[in-house]
Amino acid sequence: MAIKKIGKQTVKFQKPPVIIATGTTVGPKEGEGPLRDYFDTVLSDDLYGENSWELAESKMLRESVKIAIHKADKNITDMDYMFSGDLLNQLMSTSFAARDLGIPFFGLYGACSTMAESLSLGAMVLDGGYADYVVAVTSSHFSSAERQYRFPLEHGNQRPPTAQWTVTGSGAAVLGTNGRGPKITHVTTGKVIDLGIKDANNMGAAMAPAAVDTIINHFKDTGFAPDSYDLIVTGDLGVVGKEITEEMVLDKGYNIIKVYNDCGLLIFDNKVQDTHAGGSGCGCSASVFCGYIYKEMMKNKLNRVLLISTGALLSTTSSQQGQTIPGIAHAVTIVNKLEG
Amino acid sequence: MAIKKIGKQTVKFQKPPVIIATGTTVGPKEGEGPLRDYFDTVLSDDLYGENSWELAESKMLRESVKIAIHKADKNITDMDYMFSGDLLNQLMSTSFAARDLGIPFFGLYGACSTMAESLSLGAMVLDGGYADYVVAVTSSHFSSAERQYRFPLEHGNQRPPTAQWTVTGSGAAVLGTNGRGPKITHVTTGKVIDLGIKDANNMGAAMAPAAVDTIINHFKDTGFAPDSYDLIVTGDLGVVGKEITEEMVLDKGYNIIKVYNDCGLLIFDNKVQDTHAGGSGCGCSASVFCGYIYKEMMKNKLNRVLLISTGALLSTTSSQQGQTIPGIAHAVTIVNKLEG
CATH class of the missing domain: 3.40.47.40 (Stage V sporulation protein AD)
Known part of the structure; x- marks a missing residue:
């Protein structure tokens, strides 16, 4: 192997x-x-x-x-x-x-x-x-x-x-390879998961099963548990996808609720900013991670973070042809201070 | 380093x-x-x-x-x-x-x-x-x-x-990591090159400068010369791009003409099949390499091959907005029987 x-x-x-x-x-x-x-x-x-x-x-x-x-x-x-x-x-x-x-x-x-x-x-x-x-x-x-x-x-x-x-x-x-800053210790690469969601206005639901699959496989592969992390953060599932993820991960025997958040919910104040289910897009987990999370790690306010960016692999052509929306999620463990 | x-x-x-x-x-x-x-x-x-x-x-x-x-x-x-x-x-x-x-x-x-x-x-x-x-x-x-x-x-x-x-x-x-078959010995990763071509019906000309840049940097980095290879093959420059590439590489002091071909010219008989400047597309260098070249290597008819797949990074949006067509080319050295 x-x-x-x-x-x-x-x-x-x-x-x-x-x-x-x-x-x-x-x-x-x-x-x-x-x-x-x-x-x-x-x-x-x-x-x-x-x-x-x-x-x-x-x-x-x-x-x-x-x-x-x-x-x-x-x-x-x-x-x-x-x-x-x-x-x-x-x-x-x-x-x-x-x-x-x-x-x-x-x-x-x-x-x-x-x-x-x-x-x-x-x-x-x-x-x-x-x-x-x-x-x-x-x-x-x-x-x-x-x-x-x-x-x-x-x-x-x-x-x-x-x-x-x-x-x-x-x-x-x-x-x-060298220098000061948080380190990437583990990478869990996602598979494409598709439970049959077709609504391009409900991408959180389409992506959540992929996030769940990657999170569960990450725990199984590494032996880590939810409390191994200060923050488990999905890319941009928004309100709908976050709830589905919490429940599906709980069904599989892991309770992540205490340490779990979503970049799509962190970046906007949904009540004031009228952003409906929350933020999305490549730039969502990119700016939230590279801005907020990275800087909190550098200030020692977070030590161990699991970032799971989530993608909805739809195109206008696939939607127009009546296809479902496949999702994918990749996870990266980032640690500021390594033990030992 | x-x-x-x-x-x-x-x-x-x-x-x-x-x-x-x-x-x-x-x-x-x-x-x-x-x-x-x-x-x-x-x-x-x-x-x-x-x-x-x-x-x-x-x-x-x-x-x-x-x-x-x-x-x-x-x-x-x-x-x-x-x-x-x-x-x-x-x-x-x-x-x-x-x-x-x-x-x-x-x-x-x-x-x-x-x-x-x-x-x-x-x-x-x-x-x-x-x-x-x-x-x-x-x-x-x-x-x-x-x-x-x-x-x-x-x-x-x-x-x-x-x-x-x-x-x-x-x-x-x-x-x-193990097994029988041709081996990938070197990889030269391309930069995006754009000499200002805007014609989406002349992608060979748009991609050729990227191919040239990668080929020249491959020779410089590795010390290889054209005669280090039995075949130097670009992805899909077609008739127009192949000619430009031969000339531009010659200008830089390397004569590749004797061992050089292009997947876009190999796959069709342009005279009979009316394919104009030749084949293109991701599937062009993929099927020509995985079909023809790989099988010729397995039959010991080719030993050292430099495959340079070439891409034109245009979109309909960039074309409609009057932008030029950036090109990129990645090169891979594949050797059937390693010396020594």
Whole structure:
């Protein structure tokens, strides 16, 4: 059996890669939310001086990378690889940012699970001895996502209560083999799970079974329990998906309720900000992790975190063809101070 | 410096991962081309018994994986990871196949460069000690790609001579840490390169500079020369891109002409099959490599091959917004019999 694999889906690093620095850029609405003080850049205009929302999103991703590299006290040319993806067709945000940055580039797509996917692969490539530094980054943008996945904004479409609000945000993390900062100790890679949800306005319910599968397999593979963690945080299941996850995980014999939260619920104040079931998008777990969670870890307020970014693998074509929505979730264990 | 890195963009494996088996499925037109005898399954109908081309493409990908795993004398549950992507928005082909297969899944997007991207990451994850077996696979489908990127087929659009024909095909490779078969010895990961081409009907010209950048950096990093290889083969540059690549590489001091070919030119007989500048799509380098090249290597007709899959990172949105087409190319050195 592979030397660094434990159980069916989990890898344990012998020399855990370090998250040396992070950078975040978010939109105006996210800047009005409860996490406002944790973000590096809050835009006053979601066009960010560009001619389209797509180019604005790409600029957010690029600038978040630059912030993270600057804080890591490194140069762009020090980065061996960039692991990155976004929600736009053909990764338009990421591809154009990767062009401007010039870092050897692996394009990823895992819908909203992409942040954990990028951290997982980045950590493996570092620990495997193929790189000294990598950057893991994702983005999403409410306006570019709405018009691609749903309706033109001008249409003023009514949103059902189960709908989530795509976060305008980007989070980037510089990972290295050495340095100070929280470390990635384990990675549990998700399988695609599909229990038959077809409603593109209820992605939390579509993604929850994938989150549950990954969480349960993570516990089984590692021997960890809910109280092994100070925080277990899913990517962006929102109100609906979070409840389903709590219950399904409880059914399997693990009570995570005391330490469990969701990035989609942390980023907005749903009552005041009218974001219905909560935030979503690649940029949701990216900005919440790289902003709030990372900074709380650096302040020693959190020590052991399980980040499970969750993705709904739907496309407008699959929905129009009447297909269900497959989900996926990737989990990463991040520890600030390792024991012993 | 990272222990397995040589030069700026290249990794050299200490224990080269083995390509144990491959599986290929292609459409009727590909089955009429010069490589017909190298494919495992040739469809008589490009709907493959499904209700849409997208679902047919997904089935091709899934079945190619099953063929490769069967030939490797393994089970689906032996696969630690699936590295996969396709051209469809949100990887519809890959996501639905990954759901049916149930293998822990990393979704990738590199446009037509995805086959080399999946081989690169799969090889790193194996050599790094995180897996015993992985499957690397991509697909494309003429009919699903045409209507997504260009026009509905019913429109009967005229194609300019520089246009390429998206291959209906899928190629899957099972990689392992041990076993018999050609080995991946080096990986050179590409940067995104954009020299300003805007014509979506001339993707060969858009991708060629990326191929050139990766080839030159591969030679510089490894010390290899054109005559280190029996075959240097780009992903799908077609007639136009191949000529540009030959000239630009020659300008940099390397004459690859004697050993150089392109998967987009190998798969069709352009004169007879009216495919204009040649084949393209994720499934092009996937089916040509997993079919023709792999089998020629197993027959000892080729020993050292440099596969450079090339991707044009355009979307309909970026084109409509007047943006240029960034390109990327990833290179993988594959050797049948290692010296010494």
